[in-house]
Amino acid sequence: MNNRFSFVVNPKGNFGIGTTNPDSKLTVAGNIHAREVKVTVSAGAVPDYVFANDYKLKSLDDVEKYIKQNSHLPEIPSAQEIEKNGLMLAEMNLNLLKKMEEMTLYMIEQNREIKNLKKENETLKTLSDRLSRVEKELSKK
Template sequence: MGFSQSTGSFKNLTEAENGFIGINTTSPDAMLTVKGTIHTQEVNVDLDGAVAPDYVFETYFKGHSTLNPAYQFLSLEEIEHFVKVNHHLPKVPSADEIASEGLSLKQLNLLLLEKIEELTLHTIEQQKQLEALTKRLEALENE
Protein backbone atom coordinates (compact mmCIF):
# COMPACT_ATOMS: atom_id res chain seq x y z
CA MET A 1 0.00 0.00 0.00
CA GLY A 2 2.91 2.29 -0.62
CA PHE A 3 2.63 5.53 -2.58
CA SER A 4 3.77 5.38 -6.18
CA GLN A 5 5.23 8.64 -7.54
CA SER A 6 4.69 7.58 -11.15
CA THR A 7 0.95 6.90 -10.86
CA GLY A 8 0.14 9.38 -8.09
CA SER A 9 -1.90 6.83 -6.19
CA PHE A 10 -1.96 4.37 -3.30
CA LYS A 11 -3.37 0.91 -3.95
CA ASN A 12 -7.00 2.15 -3.79
CA LEU A 13 -6.40 5.90 -3.82
CA THR A 14 -6.41 8.07 -6.94
CA GLU A 15 -5.59 11.73 -7.38
CA ALA A 16 -7.12 13.13 -10.56
CA GLU A 17 -5.50 15.94 -12.54
CA ASN A 18 -8.08 18.41 -11.20
CA GLY A 19 -6.96 17.62 -7.62
CA PHE A 20 -9.98 15.46 -6.75
CA ILE A 21 -9.20 12.39 -4.64
CA GLY A 22 -10.85 9.01 -5.19
CA ILE A 23 -10.93 5.99 -2.91
CA ASN A 24 -11.85 2.74 -4.70
CA THR A 25 -12.45 4.74 -7.89
CA THR A 26 -10.21 5.95 -10.67
CA SER A 27 -12.58 8.78 -11.67
CA PRO A 28 -13.44 10.95 -8.66
CA ASP A 29 -16.22 13.43 -9.45
CA ALA A 30 -15.95 15.55 -6.27
CA MET A 31 -13.22 16.84 -3.98
CA LEU A 32 -13.37 13.41 -2.28
CA THR A 33 -15.17 10.48 -3.89
CA VAL A 34 -15.49 7.24 -1.97
CA LYS A 35 -16.96 4.17 -3.66
CA GLY A 36 -17.87 2.17 -0.58
CA THR A 37 -18.76 2.60 3.07
CA ILE A 38 -17.14 5.19 5.29
CA HIS A 39 -16.86 5.00 9.08
CA THR A 40 -16.55 8.08 11.24
CA GLN A 41 -17.50 9.26 14.69
CA GLU A 42 -19.02 12.55 13.58
CA VAL A 43 -19.98 14.51 10.50
CA ASN A 44 -20.29 18.28 10.80
CA VAL A 45 -22.13 19.87 7.88
CA ASP A 46 -22.03 23.61 7.29
CA LEU A 47 -25.34 25.05 6.15
CA ASP A 48 -23.50 27.33 3.69
CA GLY A 49 -26.52 29.43 2.75
CA ALA A 50 -29.18 26.82 3.53
CA VAL A 51 -31.85 27.83 6.04
CA ALA A 52 -32.77 25.71 9.06
CA PRO A 53 -36.53 25.12 9.05
CA ASP A 54 -37.46 27.54 11.85
CA TYR A 55 -39.56 29.09 9.09
CA VAL A 56 -42.16 26.35 9.73
CA PHE A 57 -42.94 27.69 13.21
CA GLU A 58 -42.52 31.29 12.10
CA THR A 59 -45.12 30.77 9.34
CA TYR A 60 -47.50 28.87 11.61
CA PHE A 61 -47.51 31.40 14.44
CA LYS A 62 -47.02 34.66 12.50
CA GLY A 63 -48.76 33.76 9.23
CA HIS A 64 -45.60 34.38 7.18
CA SER A 65 -41.86 33.80 7.31
CA THR A 66 -39.02 36.21 6.79
CA LEU A 67 -36.61 33.25 6.76
CA ASN A 68 -38.41 31.55 3.86
CA PRO A 69 -41.20 33.73 2.42
CA ALA A 70 -42.18 31.07 -0.16
CA TYR A 71 -42.87 28.40 2.47
CA GLN A 72 -46.46 27.24 2.82
CA PHE A 73 -47.75 25.20 5.75
CA LEU A 74 -50.03 22.60 4.20
CA SER A 75 -53.16 21.23 5.83
CA LEU A 76 -53.44 17.50 6.41
CA GLU A 77 -56.03 17.40 3.63
CA GLU A 78 -53.58 19.01 1.19
CA ILE A 79 -50.86 16.57 2.22
CA GLU A 80 -53.23 13.61 1.84
CA HIS A 81 -54.19 14.73 -1.68
CA PHE A 82 -50.54 15.17 -2.69
CA VAL A 83 -49.58 11.75 -1.31
CA LYS A 84 -52.51 10.04 -3.06
CA VAL A 85 -51.43 11.53 -6.40
CA ASN A 86 -47.62 11.37 -6.06
CA HIS A 87 -47.00 8.57 -3.53
CA HIS A 88 -44.44 10.62 -1.58
CA LEU A 89 -44.50 13.64 0.70
CA PRO A 90 -44.47 17.17 -0.72
CA LYS A 91 -40.91 18.44 -1.33
CA VAL A 92 -39.48 14.97 -0.60
CA PRO A 93 -37.86 13.40 -3.66
CA SER A 94 -39.53 10.30 -5.05
CA ALA A 95 -37.82 6.91 -4.94
CA ASP A 96 -37.11 7.24 -8.68
CA GLU A 97 -35.52 10.68 -8.20
CA ILE A 98 -33.31 9.38 -5.38
CA ALA A 99 -32.33 6.32 -7.43
CA SER A 100 -31.33 8.42 -10.44
CA GLU A 101 -29.89 11.52 -8.76
CA GLY A 102 -28.87 10.37 -5.28
CA LEU A 103 -29.53 12.66 -2.37
CA SER A 104 -27.78 15.30 -0.36
CA LEU A 105 -27.64 14.41 3.33
CA LYS A 106 -27.65 18.11 4.24
CA GLN A 107 -30.78 18.77 2.17
CA LEU A 108 -32.48 15.59 3.34
CA ASN A 109 -31.80 16.28 7.02
CA LEU A 110 -33.12 19.83 6.71
CA LEU A 111 -36.17 18.52 4.87
CA LEU A 112 -36.79 15.81 7.47
CA LEU A 113 -36.55 18.42 10.24
CA GLU A 114 -39.09 20.53 8.32
CA LYS A 115 -41.44 17.53 8.17
CA ILE A 116 -40.95 16.79 11.89
CA GLU A 117 -41.80 20.39 12.74
CA GLU A 118 -44.91 20.21 10.53
CA LEU A 119 -45.96 16.93 12.17
CA THR A 120 -45.45 18.48 15.60
CA LEU A 121 -47.76 21.37 14.72
CA HIS A 122 -50.40 19.04 13.26
CA THR A 123 -50.21 16.92 16.42
CA ILE A 124 -50.66 20.01 18.61
CA GLU A 125 -53.73 20.97 16.54
CA GLN A 126 -55.16 17.46 16.86
CA GLN A 127 -54.53 17.43 20.61
CA LYS A 128 -56.43 20.71 20.99
CA GLN A 129 -59.32 19.26 18.97
CA LEU A 130 -59.35 16.12 21.12
CA GLU A 131 -59.39 18.16 24.31
CA ALA A 132 -62.25 20.32 23.01
CA LEU A 133 -64.25 17.25 21.98
CA THR A 134 -63.59 15.61 25.34
CA LYS A 135 -64.90 18.71 27.16
CA ARG A 136 -68.01 18.76 24.96
CA LEU A 137 -68.60 15.07 25.59
CA GLU A 138 -68.18 15.51 29.35
CA ALA A 139 -70.62 18.46 29.27
CA LEU A 140 -73.17 16.35 27.39
CA GLU A 141 -72.79 13.51 29.87
CA ASN A 142 -73.36 15.92 32.80
CA GLU A 143 -76.64 17.29 31.41
Protein backbone atom coordinates in the same frame (compact mmCIF):
# COMPACT_ATOMS: atom_id res chain seq x y z
CA MET B 1 -9.25 -1.06 -10.26
CA ASN B 2 -8.51 -4.28 -8.39
CA ASN B 3 -6.42 -2.99 -5.52
CA ARG B 4 -8.83 -2.01 -2.75
CA PHE B 5 -6.24 0.35 -1.23
CA SER B 6 -5.75 2.40 -4.40
CA PHE B 7 -6.50 6.07 -4.70
CA VAL B 8 -6.08 8.82 -7.26
CA VAL B 9 -5.84 12.60 -7.32
CA ASN B 10 -6.98 14.06 -10.63
CA PRO B 11 -5.77 17.33 -12.21
CA LYS B 12 -8.73 19.22 -10.66
CA GLY B 13 -7.54 18.21 -7.20
CA ASN B 14 -10.35 15.71 -6.68
CA PHE B 15 -9.34 12.75 -4.52
CA GLY B 16 -10.74 9.31 -5.30
CA ILE B 17 -10.63 6.19 -3.16
CA GLY B 18 -11.60 3.00 -4.94
CA THR B 19 -12.25 4.93 -8.15
CA THR B 20 -10.12 6.34 -10.93
CA ASN B 21 -12.66 9.05 -11.78
CA PRO B 22 -13.43 11.21 -8.72
CA ASP B 23 -16.10 13.81 -9.49
CA SER B 24 -15.97 15.67 -6.16
CA LYS B 25 -13.28 16.87 -3.78
CA LEU B 26 -13.57 13.40 -2.22
CA THR B 27 -15.17 10.45 -4.01
CA VAL B 28 -15.27 7.07 -2.27
CA ALA B 29 -16.42 3.99 -4.16
CA GLY B 30 -17.35 1.94 -1.12
CA ASN B 31 -18.29 2.33 2.51
CA ILE B 32 -16.86 4.95 4.85
CA HIS B 33 -16.61 4.88 8.62
CA ALA B 34 -16.45 8.00 10.74
CA ARG B 35 -17.18 8.96 14.33
CA GLU B 36 -19.08 11.99 13.17
CA VAL B 37 -19.77 13.97 10.03
CA LYS B 38 -20.23 17.71 10.25
CA VAL B 39 -22.22 19.35 7.47
CA THR B 40 -22.21 23.11 7.05
CA VAL B 41 -25.55 24.58 5.95
CA SER B 42 -26.46 27.99 4.62
CA ALA B 43 -27.95 30.64 6.87
CA GLY B 44 -31.72 30.34 6.95
CA ALA B 45 -31.67 26.74 5.73
CA VAL B 46 -32.69 25.27 9.09
CA PRO B 47 -36.48 25.07 8.92
CA ASP B 48 -37.38 26.68 12.24
CA TYR B 49 -39.32 29.13 10.08
CA VAL B 50 -42.21 26.66 10.25
CA PHE B 51 -42.84 27.97 13.77
CA ALA B 52 -43.25 31.57 12.59
CA ASN B 53 -46.76 32.99 12.91
CA ASP B 54 -46.95 33.73 9.18
CA TYR B 55 -45.93 30.20 8.08
CA LYS B 56 -48.63 28.62 5.93
CA LEU B 57 -48.85 25.02 7.13
CA LYS B 58 -50.55 22.83 4.53
CA SER B 59 -53.79 21.28 5.66
CA LEU B 60 -53.65 17.55 6.34
CA ASP B 61 -56.25 17.14 3.59
CA ASP B 62 -53.85 18.79 1.12
CA VAL B 63 -50.99 16.59 2.33
CA GLU B 64 -53.18 13.51 1.95
CA LYS B 65 -54.13 14.52 -1.62
CA TYR B 66 -50.46 15.05 -2.49
CA ILE B 67 -49.50 11.65 -1.08
CA LYS B 68 -52.32 9.93 -2.99
CA GLN B 69 -51.22 11.60 -6.24
CA ASN B 70 -47.43 11.25 -5.80
CA SER B 71 -46.86 8.36 -3.36
CA HIS B 72 -44.42 10.38 -1.27
CA LEU B 73 -44.39 13.40 1.03
CA PRO B 74 -44.26 16.94 -0.36
CA GLU B 75 -40.68 18.28 -0.59
CA ILE B 76 -39.24 14.78 -0.13
CA PRO B 77 -37.86 13.13 -3.28
CA SER B 78 -39.55 9.98 -4.52
CA ALA B 79 -37.83 6.61 -4.36
CA GLN B 80 -37.26 6.80 -8.12
CA GLU B 81 -35.61 10.24 -7.82
CA ILE B 82 -33.33 9.02 -5.02
CA GLU B 83 -32.40 5.87 -6.94
CA LYS B 84 -31.60 7.95 -10.03
CA ASN B 85 -29.88 10.97 -8.46
CA GLY B 86 -28.66 9.73 -5.09
CA LEU B 87 -29.31 11.45 -1.80
CA MET B 88 -27.93 14.77 -0.61
CA LEU B 89 -27.64 14.17 3.13
CA ALA B 90 -27.67 17.79 4.33
CA GLU B 91 -30.68 18.64 2.16
CA MET B 92 -32.53 15.47 3.16
CA ASN B 93 -31.83 15.95 6.87
CA LEU B 94 -33.16 19.51 6.68
CA ASN B 95 -36.25 18.33 4.78
CA LEU B 96 -36.85 15.58 7.34
CA LEU B 97 -36.41 18.09 10.18
CA LYS B 98 -38.97 20.34 8.49
CA LYS B 99 -41.41 17.44 8.24
CA MET B 100 -40.87 16.59 11.93
CA GLU B 101 -41.48 20.20 12.91
CA GLU B 102 -44.63 20.30 10.76
CA MET B 103 -45.81 17.01 12.29
CA THR B 104 -45.29 18.54 15.73
CA LEU B 105 -47.50 21.46 14.72
CA TYR B 106 -50.16 19.04 13.45
CA MET B 107 -49.98 17.10 16.72
CA ILE B 108 -50.34 20.28 18.78
CA GLU B 109 -53.41 21.24 16.73
CA GLN B 110 -54.88 17.75 17.06
CA ASN B 111 -54.23 17.79 20.81
CA ARG B 112 -56.06 21.13 21.04
CA GLU B 113 -58.98 19.64 19.07
CA ILE B 114 -59.05 16.56 21.32
CA LYS B 115 -59.20 18.77 24.44
CA ASN B 116 -62.05 20.79 22.91
CA LEU B 117 -63.92 17.63 21.95
CA LYS B 118 -63.51 16.24 25.48
CA LYS B 119 -64.97 19.45 26.92
CA GLU B 120 -67.82 19.30 24.43
CA ASN B 121 -68.39 15.64 25.24
CA GLU B 122 -68.57 16.41 28.97
CA THR B 123 -71.09 19.17 28.28
CA LEU B 124 -73.17 16.79 26.16
CA LYS B 125 -73.02 14.11 28.88
CA THR B 126 -74.22 16.62 31.45
CA LEU B 127 -77.06 17.73 29.17
CA SER B 128 -77.95 14.11 28.42
CA ASP B 129 -78.06 13.29 32.13
CA ARG B 130 -80.28 16.31 32.77
CA LEU B 131 -82.56 15.36 29.90
CA SER B 132 -82.81 11.79 31.20
CA ARG B 133 -83.81 13.09 34.63
CA VAL B 134 -86.44 15.41 33.13
CA GLU B 135 -87.84 12.56 31.00
CA LYS B 136 -87.96 10.34 34.05
CA GLU B 137 -89.85 12.99 36.01
CA LEU B 138 -92.25 13.57 33.14
CA SER B 139 -92.92 9.85 32.75
CA LYS B 140 -94.00 9.68 36.41
CA LYS B 141 -96.81 12.14 35.76
